[in-house]
Amino acid sequence: MIRQFELVERVKAYDPNVDEEALNRAYVYAMKYHGSQKRESGDPYFSHPIEVAGILTELKLDDDSIITALLHDVVEDTEATLADVEKVFGKDIERLVDGVTKLTRLELQSEQTKHAENFRKLVLAMSEDIRVLLVKLADRLHNMQTLRFVKSPEKRRRIARETMDIYAPLAERIGMQRFKDDLEDLSFAELNPDGRQSILARLEFLKGQGDDLSVRIVDQLQADLAEHSIDAKVSGRMKTPHSIWRKMQRKDVTFEQLSDIMAFRVVVDDIKDCYAALGVLHGTYPVVPGRFKDYISTQKPNGYSSLHTCIIGPERHRIEVQIRTTEMHEIAEYGVAAHWVYKQGHNREGRQYRWLRELLDILEHASNPEEFLEHTKLEMFQDQVFCFSPKGDLIALPNGSTPVDFAYAVHSEIGNTCVGAKVNGRMVQLRSILKNGDQVEIITSKAQTPSPDWEKFVVSGKAKACIRRFVRLKEKDQYGELGMQILQKAFRLEGYDFTEKALAGVLKKFRCDALEDLYFRVGQGHLTGREVLVAVFPGAKEESKPQMTAPAPRAKTKSSKPSDNAVQITGLIPGMAVHYAHCCHPLPGDRIVGIVTTGKGVTVHTIDCETLETFQETPERWVDVSWDFKDSDERHTGRLHLVVANEPGSLGGLSTIIGKNYGNISNLKITNRSVDFFEMLIDVEVQDVKHLSNIIAALRATAVVISVDRARG
Incomplete structure (x- = not known):
């Protein structure tokens, strides 16, 4: 001590x-x-x-x-x-x-x-x-x-x-x-004592075999540089067991296949000598292609600067060489502590670190400490790729980043309104993977909002946090709107006037601080409209008891037109408060019914969907829903079952017909194939059931189509 x-x-x-x-x-x-x-x-x-x-x-x-x-x-x-x-x-x-x-x-x-x-x-x-x-x-x-x-x-x-x-x-x-x-x-x-011990044993063996070799390599490199009047200190160091293990895992190679277990460092006086030393080494020894990195002109976000190269060096050994100045070496070893400024009273050194600002952005958007910790790991625990804005600003991103990650790295608002991207002057998909040196231009629109699907392909912690925050806030609005509609419908069915004043009196009973919280809980399915109604009007309990039995799905009559007693679902974003069942793929114009699932809102089924039979014993989960037939640009997925002749051009003919009828194929699966026929399922994005019917009619008029029907189940 x-x-x-x-x-x-x-x-x-x-x-x-x-x-x-x-x-x-x-x-x-x-x-x-x-x-x-x-x-x-x-x-x-x-x-x-x-x-x-x-x-x-x-x-x-x-x-x-x-x-x-x-x-x-x-x-x-x-x-x-x-x-x-x-x-x-x-x-x-x-x-x-x-x-x-x-x-x-x-x-x-x-x-x-x-x-x-x-x-x-x-x-x-x-x-x-x-x-x-x-x-x-x-x-x-x-x-x-x-x-x-x-x-x-x-x-x-x-x-x-x-x-x-x-x-x-x-x-x-x-x-x-x-x-x-x-x-x-x-x-x-x-965490892995056996793995570490095995690497240490191999390193000790190599050390015993190659002590003289590393010394000879250092002496030769020193002599090569001195011959060209470059004053340099050359040293060699063994990599740590963990860095060796990680490289073996990442590259899926054995210990014997690693070429850079020993790293040699060349320390010179100034930046000019760095490039001069690099020229000497590249001029004296063969260079390993693709292994040169210039962290002097493109500094790492943590301040690290150095030249990295890999050569077939003295005695034909493949070695990694790092070239840097004395100041760069101090920063590489001690980081922020190497250029300390607190003695002069500047106590805001941390402000220059972009990664720290990124963490603060994540902190602002995360809903809880665990989510912040998860996104922070994403932000810090990945290798990086360096891209440029059209103005030449350098943006460091986690490996595997997309234009959406880039947009959020520039600014949260740029990410939220991103609609497209140009990489090196060419339009690309938002899910495209960026590479080192790419120039990225983000195209924005004030009408755009983040898509929940973006979270599936973004990799940076900040992007994930911002997208989740938007989805979280939007879900709250959507659940609130759905919950209010469910309550209004429940009150109308019983002949009561729906008033917020009446609801305010039962907030404490349901442990809600505001009406918005009550709407949200009803929309999520944690409370039913009937439970709230009975709390407001206890007399409704006995009067409505016979209506608690759900009608059989196939006997349930339902108009496809909007009903005063039905909850209208058009305008609610699919995947949030409302989900369209994948067993029957309901479309506007279909007769539909909703099933409330706790924590997920309402799942919409067609009235003749066989899945509804499984909910016969839980009538409290049924809710009348209907489409709102105002103009809407929303696209829905309809599923078709086709049998097609197995001949050249048949699939091309199908896609042409669907495209000419303004449909868009989102998925295609061949379920059976024989010498004469293909049997397949096709998901088509359409506006409504009439649109899908027109596509079905056009397909039936095609010679290669043997049969086509709307798929169920």
Whole structure:
């Protein structure tokens, strides 16, 4: 354990103006409040914050950060309060300590929720001051270094998984490669000890076989550069077991097939020498195609800059070489801590990190801590692709991103109104995968809104959060509108006047704060219109009892025209409050009935759908629904069953006929095939049942069509 005077001397070594008195006071404060507390290793608890402070001295952080490290657990684990900390150390230290505190006193429902909520608070705190994250990472690093003392295997694995999923990517995002490597490797040792041990054994074997080889390669590269008057420091390093394991998994190769287990680093004085050194190496040795990356001209979002290349180097060995300046090397190792600015009073360093702003955007759109945590993992835990806007702005996105992800990365409003995209000047589908270097132009329309289908192909956390937020708000409106219609219909059937004043009197009974909440619950199917009616008019209970039996579906007579007592569904977005049954594919003009499903709203069936027989015993779930025959551009899917002659051109003829009749084939499945015939199901987008009937008539008049009918079931 680092002693008090040793800690002060460490900080004074890089900051002669350190507030020694404050450091000493914090050291004693931590020892006093943690007192006789013990860690699971048996060591005094105050050894932990002192070791965390020691880790931060290696990064040469300011005295406020060191003091925060010493105090980061006193509020959580002792009787000290934030007010006490502020009184003794000032507002700045109190704010930092509050940001780092794990907040385990939160009364949350589950361990997962607690973890998600803690992480949400951490993001908010580090958005104001990135030092919060640095202290938290040092805290996690020391906890991982002592993880072996935790007795519960389940707890060890949970901590390791949390570290791998959240804290290692966070370290990478602020450019702290050393922290990232250490956190990943310590987690890997817990999560897959056998895998790590096997890689370590192979590395030891290679080390024994190739110590002289790596030295010879370094000496040769140094000599090659010196010959061209380039002053460079060349070194070689072995990759960590986890990075080797991950590459083996990603590329699906064996250990022996990896060519870059050893990475060689060339450090020069300035950027001009970087490119000069690259020219020497490429001119001296064969280059491996497709392995050159220029992170100097296109810097990584975390500030990392370097030239990466792969060559068939000295003694015909394939090696990876990284070329960078001394300043780039410091940033690559220590990230944000390498170009520290807090000593000059600039405490908003975190604002320059685009990824942090993205997390704040996700936080704004997420409905709960768990959803925020899920989207954050998507944002941080993927490799990246770099694209450009038409103005030349660089946008970094997760690998596999689409134009919709790009649009949301530019601005939430651009994403919400995106209708099309041009990639490198050509129109593409919104689900197209973007590649490195693509120039993306987003086409927008004020009339556009996010489609729920977008969530199926977007990959960035921000895009998913924004789309879900829109769908969530729209669903609330849709369920509310549906619920109000169901209540109005229930009141009309019983001969009562529907008034919001009457409903307001029963809000407390149903635990609703406002009428909108009541409409929403009815629309979702958690309450029936009849339950609300009986609550408002208790006398309706006996009068209406005989009407609680649902008529048999096939005997139920229903006009295709709008009815005063029917709930009108046109205008409600399919897939939200209203769902069209896939067993019968109802179309405007069909006689229909609705089945209420708790949490999903109403599923619409045709009146002769065989599936309705399964709901005979639950009459309370039936609701009369009808189409609103006002002009609507909404398209619906009708399903056709066809038998077609098996001859050249028959499928082309079908699609031509459907297209000429303004139908659009959305799906086609061949269910049976023989020498003479095809049997198939075709889904066609049409306006209504009359439109589908016209297409059926046109198909029946075609020579290659043996039979065509509307499919059921």
